[in-house]
Amino acid sequence: MLVKRLMSLLLFAALMWAPAGPVMAGPRVSIVVKTILASQGSKFIDPNLSAVIKELQSVFRYSSYRLLNQNSMNLGMGEKGTVLLPGNRVLRIMLLGIAGKRVQLRLAIFKKKKKIFQTVTQLLNKNSIIVGGPRHRGGYLLFNIFTSF
Amino acid sequence: MKKTSHQCNTDLLNRFFDHELDPDEQARFSRHVKECPSCQEALKDNQSISDLFKACVDEKIFRADLDNLEEGVLDLIGQKKYSLWLRLKDLFRPRKFLIPAAAIITMLVLSFSIIRQHGPIPGPSAIINSFEGNGSYVMLLETPKSHQTVIWFNETF
Numbered sequence: 001m002l003v004k005r006l007m008s009l010l011l012f013a014a015l016m017w018a019p020a021g022p023v024m025a026g027p028r029v030s031i032v033v034k035t036i037l038a039s040q041g042s043k044f045i046d047p048n049l050s051a052v053i054k055e056l057q058s059v060f061r062y063s064s065y066r067l068l069n070q071n072s073m074n075l076g077m078g079e080k081g082t083v084l085l086p087g088n089r090v091l092r093i094m095l096l097g098i099a100g101k102r103v104q105l106r107l108a109i110f111k112k113k114k115k116i117f118q119t120v121t122q123l124l125n126k127n128s129i130i131v132g133g134p135r136h137r138g139g140y141l142l143f144n145i146f147t148s149f
Numbered sequence: 150m151k152k153t154s155h156q157c158n159t160d161l162l163n164r165f166f167d168h169e170l171d172p173d174e175q176a177r178f179s180r181h182v183k184e185c186p187s188c189q190e191a192l193k194d195n196q197s198i199s200d201l202f203k204a205c206v207d208e209k210i211f212r213a214d215l216d217n218l219e220e221g222v223l224d225l226i227g228q229k230k231y232s233l234w235l236r237l238k239d240l241f242r243p244r245k246f247l248i249p250a251a252a253i254i255t256m257l258v259l260s261f262s263i264i265r266q267h268g269p270i271p272g273p274s275a276i277i278n279s280f281e282g283n284g285s286y287v288m289l290l291e292t293p294k295s296h297q298t299v300i301w302f303n304e305t306f
Contacts (some may be wrong), residue, residue: 055292110259127274133302
């Protein structure tokens with residue numbers, strides 16, 4: 001009796017801990033956009049960005065990383081989402097499709113209604129892409145775009 | 150009486166009796182025995198004991214029912230030849246074995262789940278299919294550890 005109970009408990013634990021497979025993934029994609037200001041000067045890393053910045057510091061040499069804004073959206077196929085960025089800029093994200101473990105997105109940045117940047121990217125599920133370069137208040141803007149589905 | 154190096158050595162005497170000495174030693178000790186009454190006496194004792202033992206064994210063998218003995222041995226062997234199923238049943242009979250087995254299976258399932266969840270990222274986090282911009286340059290970078298893709302563009306507008 002005790003053995004049966006223990007085995008049932010272990011089986012239940014295994015089933016609970018096993019991650020859900022891609023079969024359970026829905027057609028909608030959750031997207032989080034973090035707008036970061038990277039600059040030189042006083043050393044500061046936003047506590048909410050520690051995981052992102054730890055990796056970025058291997059390619060960038062900025063001393064300060066501040067989270068300016070964070071936006072979330074949930075897009076279906078062909079849907080568009082918009083994020084207001086500092087300096088009269090707008091980021092528009094369109095979900096083009098899902099292929100395997102990657103989601104295809106069109107990212108476009110507008111400044112004063114003029115498109116200054118556009119890319120089509122295949123982003124790995126539960127991963128992010130960073131778009132950077134626009135100047136802002138003595139530093140540079142970085143946009144960390146994270147997707148999960 | 151002539152003294153020899155083999156005088157009344159019990160160990161040598163026993164080995165002589167059992168014909169375990171090498172030929173030269175056997176000959177030398179034989180010469181000693183011919184001249185040594187105590188060794189002769191000891192050899193006689195050994196011989197009598199040996200004869201008695203041999204007689205007992207012969208008598209037992211003579212009286213033994215070998216056919217019956219053979220049947221008994223074959224019966225014992227037959228009892229050991231039980232089926233594979235019974236052997237497996239015997240293997241699983243001590244149920245203490247089941248708990249560690251279940252624990253090992255669970256650990257393996259969890260390990261594969263963790264490996265599947267946190268395994269290495271297959272390639273860069275993002276593949277860039279196309280790019281358009283009005284900047285003077287664009288850089289594509291990849292972080293060394295998690296292979297996060299970075300697009301850096303120069304905004305001129």
